[in-house]
Amino acid sequence: MTQEPGTTPTPLHWKVVIDCADPQSQADFWAAALHYEVEDNNALIERLLELGALPREATVEFHARLAFRDLVAVRHPDDPYDKDTGTGLGRRLLFQRVPEEKTVKNRLHLDLHAAVGEREAEVERLEGLGASVLRRVREPSGEWALMADPEGNEFCVQ
Incomplete structure (x- = not known):
């Protein structure tokens, strides 16, 4: 994709992804630490389950709602979010389950x-x-x- 001369490129949307062993615990800690909100993806997960696009074992109950087993995000409470999916559209941290343990100092x-x-x-x-x-x-x-x-x-x- 080429950019027209004299135009300003559209900034990219981003999030910080943190590998972890327990996404739900990490989300709870960082939501409390930053005064952020844990994203509620319950509606999206229910739709995916109904469509057969997500196996039930890929979900967990988290704060009395359905959540993805292997990822949970937290978002700034003042930023916009998609009401249909619960996904933040601004400042976010996403915690992603990985099998390996942390072994060295973070580079970020x-x-x-x-x-x-x-x-x-x-x-x-x-x-x-x-x-x-x-x-x-x-x-x-x-x-x-x-x-x-x-x-x-x-x-x-x-």
């Missing part, structure tokens, strides 16, 4: 920005949700806490 991580003077309170809140502090960093460029989510994925709180 999230930086969470606490309100001024609230970093320690935010770190404590996240620890209460199941995160752990790996180390506290104090450098000329700034201070932050390096943390890990319940499956060991690193993130920072600034």
Whole structure:
């Protein structure tokens, strides 16, 4: 597909996909951590089941609704979403079940920005949700806490 000279390309829609062992637990943690919402795909799943396009074993009950067994997303509560599918159309994290365990440091991580003077309170809140502090960093460029989510994925709180 070629672009007409002088036109601005349409930005691509994206989401961050995080490999994990338990998508539902990760979605719950990150929804609480970010104050996001877990996507509700129940209507889409029911349609796919009725059409025979999805086997029942590919689903689980999650928060008293049908969910995909191997993927769950969380979305920013202010962003638009498709009401027919429950799929977010803005800022999203998708948690995808994979068979292998995490073995090395993440090459990509999230930086969470606490309100001024609230970093320690935010770190404590996240620890209460199941995160752990790996180390506290104090450098000329700034201070932050390096943390890990319940499956060991690193993130920072600034």
